[in-house]
Amino acid sequence: MSKQRVLSGIQPTGRLHLGNLIGAVENWVELQQSHDCYFFIADYHALTTSYADTKNLADDIRQAAIDLLSAGVAPEKAVLFRQSDVPEHAELHLLLSMLTPLAWLERVPTYKSKIEELKERDLGTYGFLGYPVLQAADILIYKASRVPVGEDQLPHLELTREIARRFNYLYKEIFPEPQAALTRFPALPGTDGRKMSKSYRNTIAISDTPDAIRKKVGIMVTDPERIKREDIGHPDVCPVYQYYKIFARDRREKAAKECREASRGCVDCKKELAQVLIEYLAPIHAAGRELEQEPKLLDNILKNGAERARAVASATLTQAKKAIGLA
Numbered sequence: 001m002s003k004q005r006v007l008s009g010i011q012p013t014g015r016l017h018l019g020n021l022i023g024a025v026e027n028w029v030e031l032q033q034s035h036d037c038y039f040f041i042a043d044y045h046a047l048t049t050s051y052a053d054t055k056n057l058a059d060d061i062r063q064a065a066i067d068l069l070s071a072g073v074a075p076e077k078a079v080l081f082r083q084s085d086v087p088e089h090a091e092l093h094l095l096l097s098m099l100t101p102l103a104w105l106e107r108v109p110t111y112k113s114k115i116e117e118l119k120e121r122d123l124g125t126y127g128f129l130g131y132p133v134l135q136a137a138d139i140l141i142y143k144a145s146r147v148p149v150g151e152d153q154l155p156h157l158e159l160t161r162e163i164a165r166r167f168n169y170l171y172k173e174i175f176p177e178p179q180a181a182l183t184r185f186p187a188l189p190g191t192d193g194r195k196m197s198k199s200y201r202n203t204i205a206i207s208d209t210p211d212a213i214r215k216k217v218g219i220m221v222t223d224p225e226r227i228k229r230e231d232i233g234h235p236d237v238c239p240v241y242q243y244y245k246i247f248a249r250d251r252r253e254k255a256a257k258e259c260r261e262a263s264r265g266c267v268d269c270k271k272e273l274a275q276v277l278i279e280y281l282a283p284i285h286a287a288g289r290e291l292e293q294e295p296k297l298l299d300n301i302l303k304n305g306a307e308r309a310r311a312v313a314s315a316t317l318t319q320a321k322k323a324i325g326l327a
C-alpha cells in the first residue's frame with residue numbers, strides 16, 4: 001500500500017523556537033518515518049506579513065533550513081525544499097484565486113486577529129488577504145491527504161477543502177480533500193505566559209545558547225498567586241510547569257508536589273528547567289554547528305528537495321490547467 005502524503009510548511013521569520021519544535025517539527029520527524037512527506041520553508045508566506053522588510057530574508061531561510069535539519073528532518077526520508085524554488089505553488093495560487101469568493105477569505109478568523117496583532121504593519125494588502133489561497137495551493141499541488149495543524153489552523157484547512165471542492169465541481173475531479181492531522185501538544189506558552197510567538201518577543205529559540213536559555217527561563221512568569229516563597233503554588237496555572245509536562249515528564253510529579261507544598265521555590269524550579277532544556281537542545285546545537293560549516297551540503301539538500309517537489313507539482317499543475325482549458 002502506498003504511503004499517505006503529508007504536506008507542511010514553516011515560515012522563515014527568525015530562528016525556530018521551542019513552540020515550533022514541539023508544535024510542528026517533532027511531529028514532522030515522526031511523520032517522515034511512516035508517510036510520504038513534503039516539508040517546505042514558506043518564504044512566499046513570510047512576504048505576506050513582512051514584505052516591507054526583507055533584508056534578513058535570505059539569511060532567515062538558511063537558518064530555518066539549518067534548524068529543521070538539526071532538529072531531525074532527514075532529506076533521505078522527507079522532501080525538504082524552499083517554497084519559492086517551486087514556482088508551481090505561485091501559479092496554482094493564481095488559478096485558485098480566480099474561483100475563491102472574497103467572502104470566504106474575509107471570514108477566516110485569523111485574518112482580523114492577525115491584523116490586530118501586527119497593527120504596526122500595513123496588512124491591508126491583496127497578498128495578506130489571499131494567503132489562505134496560497135496555503136490551499138501549497139497543499140493541493142501535492143494532492144496531500146494529511147496536513148499537520150494545530151486547532152487554530154483548522155479553519156484554514158477547511159477553506160482548502162472548500163476550494164478543492166469548488167475546483168472539482170467547476171472543472172474536473174482532480175484534488176483530494178486533505179484531512180487534518182492534529183498536533184499532539186497545545187500551544188506552548190512563551191516567557192510571558194502568552195502563546196509563544198515571534199510577534200510577542202517571548203520565544204526561546206532552539207539555537208539559544210545555554211546562557212540565553214537560563215536568562216529567558218529565569219524571567220518566565222509563574223503562578224501569579226505565589227508571591228512569597230512560603231506561599232503554596234498552583235502548578236497547573238504556571239507556564240513553567242507546562243514545560244515540565246513536555247520536557248521533563250519524569251520530574252513533573254515531584255515538581256508539582258513540591259510546588260503545592262511550598263517546599264520548592266520558583267528560582268530553583270526554573271534553574272532545574274533551564275538545565276533540562278539545555279540538555280534537551282544539546283544534540284540539536286551540535287548538529288546545527290556541523291551544518292553551519294557545510295554551506296554546500298545545505299544548498300544541495302534544498303536544490304534536490306526542490307527538484308523532487310517540482311516533479312510532483314508540475315504534473316498537478318498541468319492537470320489543473322488542462323481541466324480549466326489552459327493547456
Ligand code: SF4
Pocket residue numbers: 222223226233234235238239240241255259260264265266267269270
Ligand atoms: S515552583 Fe515551579 S511550578 Fe510552582 S509556581 Fe514556581 S515555577 Fe511554577
